Amino acid sequence: MALRRQPLSAPRPGDTRPAAQRLAVPLLLLLGLQGAAAAGGPEDSGWLQDAEPSSRLLSQAARAALHFFNFRAASPSALQMLASVLDGRAWVNQKKEYKFDLVFTTEFYSAEEGEKRLGKCSAQVFFRNEKPRPSVNVTCTQLVKKERRQKEDYQLYKLMKQLKSPLNAVSIPDSHGYIAPSLRPIWDLAFLGSSYVMWQKTTPFLHYYMSQISSVKQWKTNDDAIDFDYTVLLHEFSTQEIIPCRIRLVWHPSKPLKVTYHCQERQTPEEASGAEDGSAVAPTGLSNF
Amino acid sequence: MKPLLGTFYLLGMLVPGWLGYDRSLTQQRQEVVDKVVNPWRILETYSYNRYHPMEEIYQWMNEIREKYTEVVTQHFLGMTYESRPMYYLKISQPSNNPKKIIWMDCGIHAREWIAPAFCQWFVKEILQNYKDNSRIRRLLKNLDFYVLPVLNIDGYIYTWTTDRLWRKSRSPHNNGTCFGTDLNRNFDASWCSIGASHNCESLTFCGMGPMSEPETKAVSSFIESKKENIACFLTMHSYGQLILVPYGYTKNKSNNHEELIQVGQKAANALKAKHGTNYRVGSSADILYATSGSSRDWARDIGIPFSYTFELRDNGTYGFVLPETQIQATCEETMEAVLSVLDDVYEKYWYTNSAGKAKSTALVLSLLMSFMSLL
Numbered sequence: 001m002a003l004r005r006q007p008l009s010a011p012r013p014g015d016t017r018p019a020a021q022r023l024a025v026p027l028l029l030l031l032g033l034q035g036a037a038a039a040g041g042p043e044d045s046g047w048l049q050d051a052e053p054s055s056r057l058l059s060q061a062a063r064a065a066l067h068f069f070n071f072r073a074a075s076p077s078a079l080q081m082l083a084s085v086l087d088g089r090a091w092v093n094q095k096k097e098y099k100f101d102l103v104f105t106t107e108f109y110s111a112e113e114g115e116k117r118l119g120k121c122s123a124q125v126f127f128r129n130e131k132p133r134p135s136v137n138v139t140c141t142q143l144v145k146k147e148r149r150q151k152e153d154y155q156l157y158k159l160m161k162q163l164k165s166p167l168n169a170v171s172i173p174d175s176h177g178y179i180a181p182s183l184r185p186i187w188d189l190a191f192l193g194s195s196y197v198m199w200q201k202t203t204p205f206l207h208y209y210m211s212q213i214s215s216v217k218q219w220k221t222n223d224d225a226i227d228f229d230y231t232v233l234l235h236e237f238s239t240q241e242i243i244p245c246r247i248r249l250v251w252h253p254s255k256p257l258k259v260t261y262h263c264q265e266r267q268t269p270e271e272a273s274g275a276e277d278g279s280a281v282a283p284t285g286l287s288n289f
Numbered sequence: 290m291k292p293l294l295g296t297f298y299l300l301g302m303l304v305p306g307w308l309g310y311d312r313s314l315t316q317q318r319q320e321v322v323d324k325v326v327n328p329w330r331i332l333e334t335y336s337y338n339r340y341h342p343m344e345e346i347y348q349w350m351n352e353i354r355e356k357y358t359e360v361v362t363q364h365f366l367g368m369t370y371e372s373r374p375m376y377y378l379k380i381s382q383p384s385n386n387p388k389k390i391i392w393m394d395c396g397i398h399a400r401e402w403i404a405p406a407f408c409q410w411f412v413k414e415i416l417q418n419y420k421d422n423s424r425i426r427r428l429l430k431n432l433d434f435y436v437l438p439v440l441n442i443d444g445y446i447y448t449w450t451t452d453r454l455w456r457k458s459r460s461p462h463n464n465g466t467c468f469g470t471d472l473n474r475n476f477d478a479s480w481c482s483i484g485a486s487h488n489c490e491s492l493t494f495c496g497m498g499p500m501s502e503p504e505t506k507a508v509s510s511f512i513e514s515k516k517e518n519i520a521c522f523l524t525m526h527s528y529g530q531l532i533l534v535p536y537g538y539t540k541n542k543s544n545n546h547e548e549l550i551q552v553g554q555k556a557a558n559a560l561k562a563k564h565g566t567n568y569r570v571g572s573s574a575d576i577l578y579a580t581s582g583s584s585r586d587w588a589r590d591i592g593i594p595f596s597y598t599f600e601l602r603d604n605g606t607y608g609f610v611l612p613e614t615q616i617q618a619t620c621e622e623t624m625e626a627v628l629s630v631l632d633d634v635y636e637k638y639w640y641t642n643s644a645g646k647a648k649s650t651a652l653v654l655s656l657l658m659s660f661m662s663l664l
Binding site: 055175178179210233 | 339340448449453454456471490491492493567569571575576577578604605606607608609610611612613614615
């Protein structure tokens with residue numbers, strides 16, 4: 001009986017797993033781990049497939065992939081949210097690193113009632129122990145045509161340029177979940193910047209949502225780009241913590257997105273440092289990591 | 290003569306300007322009349338599509354009790370840390386029938402505003418429809434509803450005055466340098482063993498000991514005293530769109546796990562049929578994360594058979610700060626889910642009983658008839 005040690009490869013068609021095999025897998029995993037320890041061979045890094053990955057784990061990996069996708073697309077008018085995971089495979093190695101092979105559906109972020117459109121993505125996600133984490137390889141069906149997306153981005157850009165700075169807006173949305181229509185572009189752009197941060201911070205055990213923009217600082221629009229400085233409150237689901245992150249992004253519809261951030265972490269045993277910083281420039285085109 | 294004058298006076302009130310009264314004076318007098326004739330001021334214009342601060346919810350409870358006095362009573366559970374009274378509403382159709390209790394609490398976590406909004410919606414739906422709606426009428430024949438609209442009152446008020454994303458209670462610790470216990474980690478169900486923190490700074494701080502918080506004590510001592518008669522324990526949260534069954538503190542399943550899942554799945558289907566919203570059903574440890582000290586797990590462990598946590602809308606887009614424009618749809622679909630659970634609970638206790646009664650009655654009758662035929 002072959003041990004279930006398989007390197008990450010191209011997606012294979014879904015296979016049925018008979019009950020007997022399901023029962024045998026934990027035993028096999030145990031044997032596999034022992035075997036790997038004994039052999040110590042580097043050729044396949046000791047990846048063991050998780051026979052029944054939890055839906056939570058798969059959803060987390062899918063979200064990480066989607067955060068990266070949104071960041072790379074750099075299009076605040078075409079942000080996508082996770083709908084459901086259709087298929088997912090997970091592997092873990094001795095270093096407790098995880099790899100995922102996923103197919104999931106997405107929804108248009110700012111969908112009005114009645115404009116519900118489902119997209120579909122396939123992704124490979126690799127949670128390494130070193131930063132930056134995780135690395136993502138993702139392709140999605142095009143929910144919105146490129147021309148329409150560019151047009152709407154440009155409209156958003158013009159709206160932002162017209163808004164007076166500094167803004168006096170405090171919380172977006174307000175306590176009752178309301179976002180004034182004139183402030184909607186700010187929310188979209190903030191979500192785009194937060195996507196970068198949430199992608200960076202997601203691990204197999206921690207995942208994030210954007211709760212509220214707690215302050216919008218000034219922005220300048222020199223050299224045509226929008227230079228946007230704001231504080232966002234991220235909600236981490238498993239610890240339930242609210243993490244304030246100061247994010248600065250520089251955006252122009254036809255140029256790569258630039259993001260820098262600084263998050264205030266609570267001092268917990270799991271976190272080594274009290275703050276997390278990062279910065280990046282979105283890659284142009286569909287480059288693979 | 291006097292009645293005629295009285296009629297003139299009344300007419301004068303109704304027709305502004307007639308008899309020389311100016312409009313504003315008439316309005317003032319009308320308001321006085323309103324207060325005397327119409328005591329349900331907040332209820333007349335209460336919007337169930339908006340979030341309400343605690344003072345309004347207290348007033349709403351009073352007026353509900355006064356308006357629906359034939360079926361509603363208001364009861365004191367205990368005091369919060371900051372000395373605020375905790376009240377639940379009991380909805381009960383007076384009868385000689387044996388009753389089982391359905392318990393529902395909302396707002397154990399302060400920032401989950403959609404949950405108290407749902408508790409109020411639920412009460413409104415039952416009271417506005419129990420006379421004409423056969424489904425609700427049937428449920429009220431043998432079920433009493435006990436609804437606690439806001440469990441974590443101090444925390445809820447704090448989210449209105451100071452920090453919208455506050456979660457815990459407001460009890461002080463570490464010499465007043467740190468505030469709040471996660472009330473849903475404070476129950477005596479494998480307390481603080483996993484998925485909770487001994488550190489007061491943490492948002493999942495389990496408290497100084499199991500049931501250490503006055504809010505937890507108030508709820509648990511009441512539930513404990515009635516546990517023989519409680520068929521169903523529902524606790525409403527947000528967000529995540531989940532129907533959770535025990536347990537969070539272990540991957541082991543309760544002895545009625547299959548049934549809980551079946552009933553839960555049926556509820557999720559009923560919910561989805563309303564507006565297309567997807568809910569997932571499973572044990573907390575399986576589909577969410579490990580937690581200990583939750584009220585749902587504790588309720589199941591003291592013997593309440595149907596124990597569920599509902600995590601309402603949404604899936605993370607707005608999270609805790611769900612727009613008011615979504616309150617109605619969320620409440621409508623959740624109502625379908627809850628009614629589905631209640632139907633199943635009802636069937637379990639009274640369908641089999643009534644079938645049994647019919648069988649035994651038929652047996653007695655046939656015995657009587659055969660006896661009489663011998664005479």
